[in-house]
Amino acid sequence: MSRLPRSTPDSQGLDAAALDTFVAALDAGKPEIQTLMLLRHGQVVLEQAWAPYRLEDPHLLFSVSKSFTSTAVGLAIDAGLLSLDDQVVSFFGADELPETISDNLAKMKVRHLLTMTTGHSKDTVEALSRDRRMVKIFLGLDVEHEPGSVFVYNSGATYMLSAILQRLTGERLLDYLRPRLFEPLGATEATWQVSKEGITVGGWGLSVNTESLACFGQLLLQHGEWQGRQLVPVEWYEAATSKQVPNDNEENPDWKQGYGFQFWRGRHNTYRGDGAFGQFCLVFPEYDAVLVITGATFDMQAILNTVWDHLLPALEGKDVPVLQRPERLELPPPSGPAPAGGDGRTYRFAADNLIGLGAVRIDPDGTGTFSFNDLSDGSRRELVCRAGGWQEQSAPGTVDDASPEVGERVVTSAYGDGDAFVATLRWVESPYIATLTCRVTGDIMTVDADLNVSFGPTEFTVVSEAMSQS
Incomplete structure (x- = not known):
């Protein structure tokens, strides 16, 4: 069942031919696109699925999950359960803490988990995934730099946010967010991977369908308001989607525009949650628009380049060369002769x-x-x-x-x-x-x-x- 109103591009100030050109460019590009949805002024003006993919199917979001974890942290802070400046070690007992707590570990705060500035020199997730005691392993790792001094993308940090929230609320992250976020948005299909130690993994593993992710993007654009209810404090999303720390050490241009609280800043005054292999929830505040894409590629920058080259001009009202989009969007199976029979x-x-x-x-x-x-x-x-x-x-x-x-x-x-x-x-x-x-x-x-x-x-x-x- 549709939760977002539908409209024509023209009635929302967009040229339908320009959106067709955007779809054609995505279809012709090397990155595989599986679904997309574009909102303008809160209205769905473009929705497509490349067969055999479907808009209504839940889709694994990878690190877009982090932006939902950030939302839960904001709700918990608003409820008085924790603060940005709480020490990470304060949430855990002696059986999980190392015998000697280093100065840098002691200095690590909730805000450092949120901004990927924990002081680790590399992502901790690989070390954590080798063992069921992920919290204990994280706390036992060397913290080479002073927290807050360097940005290093760190999915293990998001896992720790989920672990902290579970300690404080007595609920797994998905259960905490269901009545506060997923059910109001109508995202009742949401599932989220749980670790071997029984904690929602936080930094990855969330699955929702394309429209649910678009609803989340619209919630961000509306500063946490949804159908007359303030689901998430305005102040939280304003902070979370703003540049909190520099990340100039990243390579690709859209990954070095600054990092918020589990959100990436992007070019053209955009921000987003994104996930491995081409999952995007991209917000254009200046143009009152949200773009959701699910895909399958190693080259995520190529997808954003197509957005800047073909969708951004449409949002700006500029003329663009028109490309003919295919009548049917599909990803057909490889062709070849029928296979020979086997031996059974x-x-x-x-x-x-x-x-x-x-x-x-x-x-x-x-x-x-x-x-x-x-x-x-x-x-x-x-x-x-x-x-x-x-x-x-x-x-x-x-x-x-x-x-x-x-x-x-x-x-x-x-x-x-x-x-x-x-x-x-x-x-x-x-x-x-x-x-x-x-x-x-x-x-x-x-x-x-x-x-x-x-x-x-x-x-x-x-x-x-x-x-x-x-």
Whole structure:
């Protein structure tokens, strides 16, 4: 059900042809765009999904999650539960604190977690993710610099904000925000990954659909007001979306405009929450506009460059060269001949490979069945791949160790490449796509895996260790 009013571009002061040009430029660009929604004056003037993606599906937001965690911190401060200048160590007991608290750790405050100026020399998230005692590990890490002195993007800092809020409220972050944020916005589909020690991870792992994220962007634009209610204090969002610290040490131009409280400042007086592989909630205060994009790319700057080159002129009312947008926006499956039939045997793989591939069977009719291990509960889920268009299934899987279990809606397809069976799998509630090229030699199957995006390797090979007759 729609929660935001719809309008035509012309009635909101925008040229429809210019928006078509923006869509055409995104479609023609190398970064894959999966969904987008543009608001002007609180009205939806553009909404698109590239099939097989859908606007209504929840989508994994990665670090856009941080901006929601910031919102929770602002609510807790408004409720008198903590302050920006509270020491981080004050929230934790002796069983989690190191035996000796360094001067720099003692100086670390809530504001330093929010502004990514904890004093660490690199992101702490990798060290935390190796163990279930993430809070204890964070507090035990060396703090090389004085807090507040240097900006280092640090997802572990956001995890600690979530841990602090859970201590103070007695609720996980998602549960704390449900009645205060998600339910008023109508984002009842929201889910959020929980760590092994039972804490909402905060800095990543939130899934909501495109319209819910657009509602959040509109809430930001309206300084925390939603349908006549002040959900979040005006002062909090004004501070959170302002430049709190410099970040000139970042490389890309839109990532060195300053950092707020878990929000990035951008060029052209914009601010945003963004997440790995092309997830954006971008706010244009000067033009009373919000842009939401979900995508799949390593080159996030390229998406913003397209926004500045094609959408910004439309917001400014400038004439731009018109591009013809496709009649249908889609991401078709790879094409090729139908795969040859297999031997119908099941080839099994060691459980610790990077994509959790457990077994593969290619039947004589050219149908491939891929079993994936669920790393959270040890169960297996099967996905079937065959020639033709996308086949939709409902079977979650895990794409890499750094990601949570991704959504249940999956589409698959397959084609033949000589003696190889080539399967493509899209987990469409996330950016992840896997291409698996399977070849059999004797009693061994080799699978060359190619991932479109990943926090680890994107290309690797797994070899079956055993084979049995189905």
